[in-house]
Amino acid sequence: MPFSIGPISVARVAVLAPMAGITDHNFRFLCREQRCGMVYTELVNADCLLRGLQRSFRLVETQPGERPVGVQLYGWDPQPLAEAAAWVEEHIDCDLIDLNMGCPVPKVVSRGAGAALMRDPQRVERLVRAVVDAVELPVTAKTRSGWTENEINAVDVALAVEAGGGQCIAVHGRTRAQRHEGPVNWPLLAEIKRAVDIPVIGNGGILEASHAITMREQSGVDAVMVGRGAIGNPWIFKQIDDAWHGREVQLPTVKERLDMLERHLRAAVHTSIAWSRRARDRETALGRAVSGLRGHLLGYVRGAPEEVAFRHQLNSLHHPQTALDAARAAFHLPPASPKEPWPTAQEQAA
Ligand SMILES: Cc1cc2nc3c(=O)[nH]c(=O)nc-3n(C[C@H](O)[C@H](O)[C@H](O)COP(=O)(O)O)c2cc1C
Structure with missing residues (x-):
């Protein structure tokens, strides 16, 4: 068993x-x-959840096949954060509550939340304790x-999380100033691992299986977290698992990539239709499903x-279907006739 978070066993x-x-939830299931x-x-604002915003409810919806799943909340004030966590525990099938302390977006940090929390480890401890x-x-x-190159304090923050009763910490090894670019601080991940007893998950810059292995070797983290390397590429997890166990790493075939792309599109269409309340929304549901998947579509045809x-x-x-045919054309394949209509008759009738 690779690692545990309290009573939760994480098998990979x-x-x-x-x-x-x-x-x-569709992409999480495929992964x-x-x-x-x-x-x-995805991160959810604790206040919005407590105010009952439908968009926030949808963000925290889970499905059985994706567990273990953590619901990630963000906020600044311990009380609403604790209330939102209690609401999630009561209403959502999930395995843990994760607190976001890394979001760099101005709208979030200007309210003292996300990465701004790192500038105040005492607040971090209070916040974690309130939710615990x-x-x-x-x-x-x-x-x-940390916040900037001159304010690298992830060890203090990790200790604060642990002192507050947190049971695992994931660290994106870049500062808030770096956003999502630039080198990942692997020596710092090693320092954090030495400083705390709770499991440490290393994150940042893993685009292929070998990167995960090197991060683990150089930092000793208990597990790795993959972000952009998984977009339109859910196979990266299988590849890391194989590399981890010394097995040969296999790349997906073109057929596997196109089949996955189609499954992903069909799942997105299903969700888009299910979430369309008005007839007008239903008419645009297919288009919304495609536009919502643009990042993944690019990933599926990479290379x-x-x-x-x-x-x-x-x-x-x-x-x-146009998106699928365009992806096929990117691989020099002719258009395919749809296996089923878009949407399916069942979705149409629902
Ligand atoms: C489009 C996008 C959205 C993100 N949203 C979140 C989020 O909701 N919560 C969070 O903790 N991090 C978020 N992140 C940060 C990622 O979880 C991750 O820490 C970051 O991308 C670095 O990992 P990578 O180099 O493997 O992509 C986001 C990153 C990207 C690119």
């Missing part, structure tokens, strides 16, 4: 990073199928290396002979 060593707009150890929801006291589920946190042409076409693709 690579987990999916929370990514707003990317890691919805779990490919030996991803654990997944997280409010729920039975394990509480974890996701942080960065294809006509990848650049596909990229240029992307914003003009509004129907799933």
Whole structure:
């Protein structure tokens, strides 16, 4: 068993990073199928959840096949955060509550939340403790290396998370100032691992299986978290698992990539229709399903002979079959006749 978070056993060593707009329940399910150890929801504002915003409810919805799954909350004030965590525990099938302490977005940090929390480790401890006291589920946190190059304090923050009762910490080894680019501080991950007793998950810059192995070797982290390397590439988890166990790493075939792309599109269409309340929304459901998947579509055709042409076409693709055929064309394959209609008769009738 690679690692445990309190009572939760995580059977595989690579987990999916929370990514707003990317890691919805459909994608999380596909990743779990490919030996991803654990997944997280996209970050959700604790206040919005307590105010009952439908969009926030949808972000925390989970499905059975994706567990273990953590619900990631963000906020600044311990009380609403604790209340939101208690609400999640009561209403959502999930395995842990994760607290976001790494989001770099101005809208979030200007309110003292996300990465801004790292500047105040005492608040971090209070916040974690408030949530730990409010729920039975394990509480974890996701942080960065620090605020800027001159304020690298992830060790202090990890100690604060542990002191507050947090049971695992995931660290994106870049500062808030770096956002998502630039080198990942692996020596710092090693320092954190030495400083705390709770499991440490290393994150940042893992684009292929060998990167995960090197991160683990150089830092000693208990597990790795993959973000952008998984977009349109759920096989990366299987590849890391194979590399971890000394097995040969296999790349997906073109057929596997196109089949996965179609499954992903069909799942997105299903969700888009299920979430359309008005007839007007239903008419645009197919287009919304395709536009919501643009990042993944690019991932599925990465490295294809006509990848650049596909990229240029992307914003003009509004129907799933057109998107699928454009992806096939990127691999020099002719259009395919649909296996089933879009949407299926069952979805149409629902
Ligand atoms: C589009 C996008 C959305 C993200 N949303 C979240 C989020 O909701 N919560 C979070 O903790 N991190 C979020 N992140 C950060 C990732 O979880 C991860 O820490 C970061 O991408 C670094 O990992 P990588 O180099 O493997 O991509 C997001 C990153 C991206 C690119």
